[in-house]
Amino acid sequence: MIITAFAASNSSQSINRKLVSYAASLIQTTEVNLLDLHDYEMPLYSQDREQACGVPDQAHRFLQQIAESDALIISFAEHNGSYSAAYKNLFDWCSRVDQKVYQDKPMVLLSTSPGPRGGTTVLSAAVNAMPYFGGVVKGQFSLPSFHENFDVEKGRVKNESLDAQLKGEVAKLTDDM
Numbered sequence: 001m002i003i004t005a006f007a008a009s010n011s012s013q014s015i016n017r018k019l020v021s022y023a024a025s026l027i028q029t030t031e032v033n034l035l036d037l038h039d040y041e042m043p044l045y046s047q048d049r050e051q052a053c054g055v056p057d058q059a060h061r062f063l064q065q066i067a068e069s070d071a072l073i074i075s076f077a078e079h080n081g082s083y084s085a086a087y088k089n090l091f092d093w094c095s096r097v098d099q100k101v102y103q104d105k106p107m108v109l110l111s112t113s114p115g116p117r118g119g120t121t122v123l124s125a126a127v128n129a130m131p132y133f134g135g136v137v138k139g140q141f142s143l144p145s146f147h148e149n150f151d152v153e154k155g156r157v158k159n160e161s162l163d164a165q166l167k168g169e170v171a172k173l174t175d176d177m
Protein backbone atom coordinates (compact mmCIF):
# COMPACT_ATOMS: atom_id res chain seq x y z
CA MET A 1 0.00 0.00 0.00
CA ILE A 2 1.37 3.42 -0.95
CA ILE A 3 0.27 6.49 1.02
CA THR A 4 1.10 9.80 -0.57
CA ALA A 5 1.31 12.63 1.95
CA PHE A 6 2.07 16.30 1.56
CA ALA A 7 1.64 19.68 3.17
CA ALA A 8 -0.26 22.19 1.05
CA SER A 9 2.43 24.76 1.85
CA ASN A 10 5.71 25.86 0.30
CA SER A 11 7.36 26.86 3.58
CA SER A 12 10.66 25.10 4.30
CA GLN A 13 9.64 25.19 7.99
CA SER A 14 6.08 24.08 7.33
CA ILE A 15 4.20 23.04 10.47
CA ASN A 16 1.70 21.24 8.25
CA ARG A 17 4.56 19.17 6.88
CA LYS A 18 5.49 18.18 10.44
CA LEU A 19 1.89 17.23 11.16
CA VAL A 20 1.37 15.28 7.94
CA SER A 21 4.67 13.39 8.41
CA TYR A 22 3.56 12.31 11.87
CA ALA A 23 0.08 11.34 10.64
CA ALA A 24 1.56 9.21 7.84
CA SER A 25 3.90 7.49 10.31
CA LEU A 26 0.86 6.24 12.23
CA ILE A 27 -0.07 3.87 9.43
CA GLN A 28 1.81 0.60 9.73
CA THR A 29 2.92 -1.71 6.93
CA THR A 30 2.86 0.89 4.26
CA GLU A 31 5.16 2.86 2.02
CA VAL A 32 4.90 6.62 2.55
CA ASN A 33 5.61 8.90 -0.36
CA LEU A 34 6.13 12.38 1.16
CA LEU A 35 5.85 15.01 -1.56
CA ASP A 36 7.29 18.52 -1.42
CA LEU A 37 5.39 21.25 -3.27
CA HIS A 38 8.70 22.86 -4.24
CA ASP A 39 9.16 19.99 -6.69
CA TYR A 40 5.96 21.02 -8.45
CA GLU A 41 6.42 24.78 -8.63
CA MET A 42 5.11 26.32 -11.84
CA PRO A 43 4.43 29.79 -13.24
CA LEU A 44 1.24 31.40 -11.99
CA TYR A 45 -1.67 29.80 -13.83
CA SER A 46 -3.24 31.83 -16.61
CA GLN A 47 -5.36 30.80 -19.57
CA ASP A 48 -3.01 32.77 -21.81
CA ARG A 49 -0.01 30.75 -20.57
CA GLU A 50 -1.90 27.51 -20.97
CA GLN A 51 -2.87 28.38 -24.55
CA ALA A 52 0.66 29.47 -25.40
CA CYS A 53 2.67 26.71 -23.70
CA GLY A 54 0.28 23.99 -22.51
CA VAL A 55 0.29 22.48 -19.05
CA PRO A 56 3.77 22.19 -17.49
CA ASP A 57 5.29 18.79 -16.86
CA GLN A 58 5.19 19.33 -13.09
CA ALA A 59 1.37 19.09 -13.13
CA HIS A 60 1.51 15.80 -15.05
CA ARG A 61 4.12 14.45 -12.62
CA PHE A 62 1.98 15.40 -9.62
CA LEU A 63 -1.07 13.69 -11.13
CA GLN A 64 1.04 10.60 -11.77
CA GLN A 65 2.06 10.52 -8.10
CA ILE A 66 -1.62 10.60 -7.14
CA ALA A 67 -2.40 7.85 -9.65
CA GLU A 68 0.25 5.61 -8.11
CA SER A 69 -1.12 6.10 -4.57
CA ASP A 70 -3.61 3.94 -2.72
CA ALA A 71 -4.53 6.73 -0.31
CA LEU A 72 -3.61 10.30 0.53
CA ILE A 73 -3.02 12.46 3.60
CA ILE A 74 -2.91 16.21 2.99
CA SER A 75 -2.38 18.93 5.59
CA PHE A 76 -3.47 22.42 4.56
CA ALA A 77 -1.75 25.65 5.54
CA GLU A 78 -4.29 28.45 5.98
CA HIS A 79 -3.51 31.76 4.32
CA ASN A 80 -6.14 34.42 4.91
CA GLY A 81 -8.79 31.80 5.45
CA SER A 82 -7.98 29.90 2.28
CA TYR A 83 -5.43 27.70 0.49
CA SER A 84 -1.81 28.82 0.21
CA ALA A 85 -1.10 30.30 -3.22
CA ALA A 86 1.50 27.56 -3.81
CA TYR A 87 -1.08 24.79 -3.40
CA LYS A 88 -3.81 26.62 -5.33
CA ASN A 89 -1.52 27.18 -8.29
CA LEU A 90 -0.57 23.50 -8.44
CA PHE A 91 -4.20 22.48 -8.03
CA ASP A 92 -5.39 24.84 -10.77
CA TRP A 93 -2.82 23.57 -13.28
CA CYS A 94 -3.64 19.94 -12.45
CA SER A 95 -7.37 20.56 -12.84
CA ARG A 96 -6.75 21.58 -16.45
CA VAL A 97 -5.51 18.05 -17.19
CA ASP A 98 -8.22 16.26 -15.21
CA GLN A 99 -10.88 17.89 -13.05
CA LYS A 100 -10.78 14.76 -10.89
CA VAL A 101 -7.35 15.74 -9.62
CA TYR A 102 -7.58 13.21 -6.77
CA GLN A 103 -8.73 10.33 -8.98
CA ASP A 104 -11.23 8.78 -6.52
CA LYS A 105 -8.57 8.11 -3.91
CA PRO A 106 -9.49 7.84 -0.21
CA MET A 107 -7.96 10.60 1.86
CA VAL A 108 -7.64 12.11 5.30
CA LEU A 109 -7.45 15.90 5.39
CA LEU A 110 -5.65 17.83 8.11
CA SER A 111 -4.75 21.38 8.99
CA THR A 112 -2.82 23.20 11.65
CA SER A 113 -1.82 26.75 12.45
CA PRO A 114 -0.17 28.57 15.35
CA GLY A 115 -3.58 29.99 16.34
CA PRO A 116 -6.42 28.38 18.30
CA ARG A 117 -8.57 27.74 15.21
CA GLY A 118 -5.93 25.48 13.69
CA GLY A 119 -6.78 26.29 10.09
CA THR A 120 -10.36 25.01 10.36
CA THR A 121 -11.57 27.45 7.69
CA VAL A 122 -9.31 26.10 4.97
CA LEU A 123 -9.89 22.55 6.17
CA SER A 124 -13.65 22.80 5.84
CA ALA A 125 -13.27 24.46 2.41
CA ALA A 126 -11.10 21.53 1.31
CA VAL A 127 -13.46 18.90 2.75
CA ASN A 128 -16.47 20.50 1.03
CA ALA A 129 -14.71 20.87 -2.31
CA MET A 130 -13.06 17.43 -2.53
CA PRO A 131 -16.07 15.50 -3.92
CA TYR A 132 -15.97 17.76 -7.01
CA PHE A 133 -12.32 16.90 -7.58
CA GLY A 134 -12.34 13.16 -7.05
CA GLY A 135 -11.29 13.21 -3.40
CA VAL A 136 -13.01 10.62 -1.18
CA VAL A 137 -12.71 12.15 2.29
CA LYS A 138 -12.60 9.46 5.00
CA GLY A 139 -11.49 11.60 7.91
CA GLN A 140 -10.47 15.10 8.94
CA PHE A 141 -8.59 16.66 11.81
CA SER A 142 -7.40 20.13 12.74
CA LEU A 143 -4.62 20.65 15.28
CA PRO A 144 -5.08 24.01 17.08
CA SER A 145 -2.21 26.04 18.52
CA PHE A 146 0.52 23.96 16.88
CA HIS A 147 3.38 25.14 19.05
CA GLU A 148 1.56 24.20 22.26
CA ASN A 149 0.24 20.86 21.05
CA PHE A 150 3.05 19.40 18.92
CA ASP A 151 6.44 18.24 20.17
CA VAL A 152 8.75 19.20 17.31
CA GLU A 153 11.74 17.27 18.70
CA LYS A 154 9.81 14.03 19.01
CA GLY A 155 7.79 14.76 15.88
CA ARG A 156 4.43 13.95 17.47
CA VAL A 157 1.27 15.48 18.90
CA LYS A 158 1.84 15.89 22.62
CA ASN A 159 -1.71 16.65 23.75
CA GLU A 160 -3.06 13.14 24.42
CA SER A 161 -6.68 13.84 23.67
CA LEU A 162 -5.84 15.52 20.34
CA ASP A 163 -3.41 12.70 19.54
CA ALA A 164 -6.19 10.14 20.09
CA GLN A 165 -8.51 12.12 17.81
CA LEU A 166 -5.88 12.26 15.08
CA LYS A 167 -5.20 8.52 15.36
CA GLY A 168 -8.94 7.82 15.08
CA GLU A 169 -9.23 9.88 11.90
CA VAL A 170 -6.10 8.41 10.30
CA ALA A 171 -7.32 4.87 11.05
CA LYS A 172 -10.39 5.54 8.88
CA LEU A 173 -8.10 5.63 5.85
CA THR A 174 -7.33 1.94 6.04
CA ASP A 175 -10.62 0.71 7.61
CA ASP A 176 -11.96 -0.92 4.45
CA MET A 177 -8.68 -1.75 2.71
Ligand SMILES: Cc1cc2nc3c(=O)[nH]c(=O)nc-3n(C[C@H](O)[C@H](O)[C@H](O)COP(=O)(O)O)c2cc1C
Pocket (backbone or CB within 6 Å): 007, 009, 010, 011, 013, 014, 015, 016, 017, 076, 077, 078, 079, 080, 081, 082, 112, 113, 114, 115, 117, 118, 119
Ligand atom coordinates in the same frame (compact mmCIF):
# COMPACT_ATOMS: atom_id res chain seq x y z
C1 LIG B 1 -0.14 35.30 4.11
C2 LIG B 1 -0.48 34.56 5.37
C3 LIG B 1 -1.80 34.47 5.77
C4 LIG B 1 -2.14 33.76 6.92
N1 LIG B 1 -3.46 33.62 7.25
C5 LIG B 1 -3.80 32.81 8.28
C6 LIG B 1 -5.18 32.52 8.56
O1 LIG B 1 -6.08 32.96 7.87
N2 LIG B 1 -5.47 31.69 9.58
C7 LIG B 1 -4.48 31.14 10.36
O2 LIG B 1 -4.79 30.38 11.28
N3 LIG B 1 -3.17 31.39 10.13
C8 LIG B 1 -2.81 32.20 9.11
N4 LIG B 1 -1.49 32.45 8.83
C9 LIG B 1 -0.46 31.84 9.68
C10 LIG B 1 -0.19 30.43 9.21
O3 LIG B 1 -1.12 29.55 9.82
C11 LIG B 1 1.24 30.03 9.58
O4 LIG B 1 2.16 30.81 8.82
C12 LIG B 1 1.51 28.56 9.37
O5 LIG B 1 2.84 28.30 9.77
C13 LIG B 1 1.27 28.14 7.92
O6 LIG B 1 1.44 26.76 7.78
P1 LIG B 1 2.80 26.15 7.20
O7 LIG B 1 3.86 26.41 8.26
O8 LIG B 1 2.51 24.69 7.06
O9 LIG B 1 3.12 26.84 5.92
C14 LIG B 1 -1.12 33.15 7.70
C15 LIG B 1 0.22 33.26 7.28
C16 LIG B 1 0.54 33.95 6.15
C17 LIG B 1 1.98 34.03 5.70
